[in-house]
Amino acid sequence: MANGLTLAFGCGFLLTLAGQALAGHAEYNNDLIATGLSPLPFGAYLLSTDFAVDVTENWQSEYLQFFLYIYATVWLLQRGSPESKEIGRAGTGTDAEQKTGRHARASSPAWAAAGGVRQVLYSRSLGILMCGLFLLSWLAQSIAGCAAFNEQHLRELQAPISWGQYLTAADFWDRTLQNWQSELLAVGSMAIFSVYLRHRGSPESKPVGAAHDSTGVEG
Incomplete structure (x- = not known):
C-alpha cells in the first residue's frame, strides 16, 4: 500500500x-x-479546556522533537548512526547534491528549480512547518492551560490569574518541561542505540551486517 x-x-x-x-x-x-x-x-x-490542554501539551512536544531533529541533523553528526549524515558532510550541501536551481531534474518540485526566495523557503519548508506547528500548539497549550488552571482556582475560591502570569507559573512549565525532557531522551536514545543495535528491514536501522561505525547507511 x-x-x-x-x-x-x-x-x-x-x-x-x-x-x-x-x-x-x-x-x-x-x-x-x-x-x-x-x-x-x-x-x-x-x-473543555482540561481536554484541550492535555492534548496540545503532547502535540507541541512532538513537533518540537521533529523541528529540533530536522535542524540539528544538518550540522550535528553521530558516528555509526543511520539517522546521521556521513562524518565530514555536515552542512546544507551543494546545489548539485540537493538538485536545486540549474541542477533540478524534470521530476523535481517546481520551487526547487526556481531561484530566490521561493527556493530558499522550499529548501527549508519542512523545518519551517514543524517550527510553526510547534509554536501554534504551544500557544494553544498555554491558552487552554491558563483557562484550566483558573477554572481549578475558581473551584477552590482562589483568584484567577492572567495569561501573562500563567506563562511564568509552575503549572505551565511543569506541563511543558516534562514533555520536552521525554522527547529529548527518546531522540538521544534512538541516535546512540541505532549505532549498535539493528532492526532488519527498517530504514531507521542500518543493515544487520553493517559495521558499528558505518554512518548514514540505512537498511
Whole structure:
C-alpha cells in the first residue's frame, strides 16, 4: 500500500485520541464528584479546556522533537548512526547534491528549480512547518492551560490569574518541561542505540551486517 505508513499512524492517532478522551472524561468526572459537583457530559468534556490542554501539551512536544531533529541533523553528526549524515558532510550541501536551481531534474518540485526566495523557503519548508506547528500548539497549550488552571482556582475560591502570569507559573512549565525532557531522551536514545543495535528491514536501522561505525547507511 503506497500510503500504508500514513494511514496506519493516522488510524492509531484517532484511536488513541478517542481512548484519551474516554479516560480523561472519566477522571475529570471523578474529580468533580469528589468535590461535590455534577459530572460533565462527554460532549462538553471534549470542548473543555482540561481536554484541550492535555492534548496540545503532547502535540507541541512532538513537533518540537521533529523541528529540533530536522535542524540539528544538518550540522550535528553521530558516528555509526543511520539517522546521521556521513562524518565530514555536515552542512546544507551543494546545489548539485540537493538538485536545486540549474541542477533540478524534470521530476523535481517546481520551487526547487526556481531561484530566490521561493527556493530558499522550499529548501527549508519542512523545518519551517514543524517550527510553526510547534509554536501554534504551544500557544494553544498555554491558552487552554491558563483557562484550566483558573477554572481549578475558581473551584477552590482562589483568584484567577492572567495569561501573562500563567506563562511564568509552575503549572505551565511543569506541563511543558516534562514533555520536552521525554522527547529529548527518546531522540538521544534512538541516535546512540541505532549505532549498535539493528532492526532488519527498517530504514531507521542500518543493515544487520553493517559495521558499528558505518554512518548514514540505512537498511
